[in-house]
Amino acid sequence: MVARGRAMRAPTWHFHKQRLAKVRKRVYYVNVNENRKIYIADEVISLSEYIESTDDLDCYNCWCEKKTQEDYNSKFTDTFEEFSSQPINQRFLATIVNNVDDIPIGSIWVSPEGVEPDISLIIYKPYRGMGFESRALALGLKYWFEVLKMKFITAGCYPHDVVSMKILADCGFVRDQKNDSNEKHYLTGEDIIQYVYVKNDF
Secondary structure (H helix, E strand, C coil): CCCCCCCCCCCCCCCCHHHHHHHHHCCECCCCCCCCCEEEECCCEEEEECCHHHHHHHHHHHHCCHHHHHHCCCCCCCCHHHHHHCCCCEEEEEEEEECCCCEEEEEEEEEECCCCCEEEEEECHHHCCCCHHHHHHHHHHHHHHHCCCCCEEEEEECCCCHHHHHHHHHCCCEECHHHCCCCECCCCCCECEEEEEECCCC
8 A cells, every 4th residue: 555644655454344343343442551542452452652762663674675665666765864853744643562462563554634544554574464454454444433533544556466455345445446546656667546445334
């Protein structure tokens, strides 16, 4: 997925509607972590306050990975000092925390005010493929619609990213062809294709 704002772009995420239904039953809003504000959590992960002094390095290291840059059409050349000095202007930004050991495992955010609400998510390398992406997205959707009162939210990906397209469809996103972008992928030359999720059952 392609994010707008600070140097953050994110993968899309896989989960089935059945799993989302199960997660919904156990979602709760909490603020019990003495070190971070917790926006929303389930029994496995929390979407918690992003603390620059502790989270910037993990996020920076993720963006330095070649695979991350290729997935999200971003040639990332910033030094850590340059990255950490950029202002955060997303309308929502959270660190994804594993509740078992209180370890940050990624981040999730929505593009800044003034542009369409566009979602992005990254999971740090050691924790990928373990289902955290799907839980984070499920919690994010619930929070954005129930707490932030968003009416819709968008996501973009490139045509070669078949997995992401399937994931978005599984999550309830539908194609938004009229808003497809001509932002070319720097390796494949493909244009971004857009998806949208309109509030209905949250």
